[in-house]
Amino acid sequence: MPPNERLRAALAAGGWTHATLAKEVEVDPKSVERWVNRGRTPRRATAVLAAETLGEDVHALWPALRQSRPARAVSPExxxxxxxxxxxxxxxxxxxxxxxxxxxxxxxxxxxxxxxxxxxxxxxxxxxxxxxxxxxxxxxxxxxxxxxxxxxxxxxxxxxxxxxxxxxxxxxxxxxxxxxxxxxxxxxxxxxxxxxxxxxxxxxxxxxxxxxxxxxxxxxxxxxxxxxxxxxxxxxxxxxxxxxxxxxx
Incomplete structure (x- = not known):
């Protein structure tokens, strides 16, 4: 997958490194490196926390997360x-x-x-x-x-x-x-x-x-x-x- 240039720019603009963002969102720095350089998409909750930390819109950083998973009804109410x-x-x-x-x-x-x-x-x-x-x-x-x-x-x-x-x-x-x-x-x-x-x-x-x-x-x-x-x-x-x-x- 192509690198995530929007994420790379957000990190640079805020003075963040792979290690400092990883510490903030409690993941391994290698995970952040893969988000940036390999275009990987993190779990939704982690992505939301990372976006909030960077002051960015989560869907702008990871457009794939726009696709909501289907909900399921199980009772009348x-x-x-x-x-x-x-x-x-x-x-x-x-x-x-x-x-x-x-x-x-x-x-x-x-x-x-x-x-x-x-x-x-x-x-x-x-x-x-x-x-x-x-x-x-x-x-x-x-x-x-x-x-x-x-x-x-x-x-x-x-x-x-x-x-x-x-x-x-x-x-x-x-x-x-x-x-x-x-x-x-x-x-x-x-x-x-x-x-x-x-x-x-x-x-x-x-x-x-x-x-x-x-x-x-x-x-x-x-x-x-x-x-x-x-x-x-x-x-x-x-x-x-x-x-x-x-x-x-």
Whole structure:
């Protein structure tokens, strides 16, 4: 395979070597050498971490990763199951929330990938609110011991705290928008939840694994109710009740 010149340029621009990038993403330097000189494509989760480290788009560095693996449905409420969040394009999250007409709920620690990959994300939320949606956004409190512990468990250190503060910066312009409320929470986050009316993406959290490397299931609420969808919806409501509204200044 031909060398990966885009990756080579990104390394050079940031002053990275094969060894320093390998240490950051916890692989052998020979693996990075093969990515560059032989055009090898790393595992998706490793590629996402490497791209984030370099400040590059993962699909620009490794276009082959654009091809999402097929999801598989196994129950009436489970529309699709994806091995990891990195398999789900940001456009799928955007499309899900764009379809909402009544309710949008987002429960995360940071999920800054939404704003980074889709700069109009705040505009989308404003448009949905103007169309009659009630929107609730719960992000992690960077000073919470649970957030800080998650950083240690995922070997992300203070990075997750920084990303929570970055998420707050992204959402702060929305706090005076009618029908949009943003709060911070300090709960142990077992799952990230992205709800749009009767559909929902649930990003499971796995100990020691970053959220982008953990599974996502797409749920659709059954007419009977009382199933998995409602379990996660109730979980969101329980966290929301403990969350604190952010101040305007």
């Amino acid at each position: 489970l529309v699709a199951l994806h091995d990891q969040r990195a398999d789900v394009p940001t456009s799928a999250f955007v499309d899900l929330l764009t379809q909402a007409s009544e309710q949008i709920d987002v429960l995360v620690y940071a999920a800054v990938f939404l704003h980074e990959a889709y700069p109009r994300f705040n505009d989308l939320l404003r448009e949905r609110a103007a169309a009659g949606c009630t929107i609730r956004i719960a992000i992690g409190d960077a000073d919470s011991p649970n957030v800080q512990q998650r950083g240690k468990e995922e070997k992300f250190g203070h990075g997750i705290e920084s990303r929570c503060r970055l998420a707050l910066m992204h959402y702060r312009p929305l706090i005076d928008t009618p029908d949009i409320e943003v709060r911070t929470h300090g709960t142990t986050l077992y799952n990230s939840i992205y709800r749009a009316d009767d559909q929902m993406f649930v990003n499971a959290h796995v100990w020691g694994v970053n959220a982008y490397g953990s599974p996502v299931w797409h749920l659709r609420r059954s007419e009977e109710g009382g199933g998995m969808f409602d379990t996660y919806a109730d979980s969101f409501n329980a966290v929301w009740a403990t969350a604190a509204p952010i101040e305007e200044h």
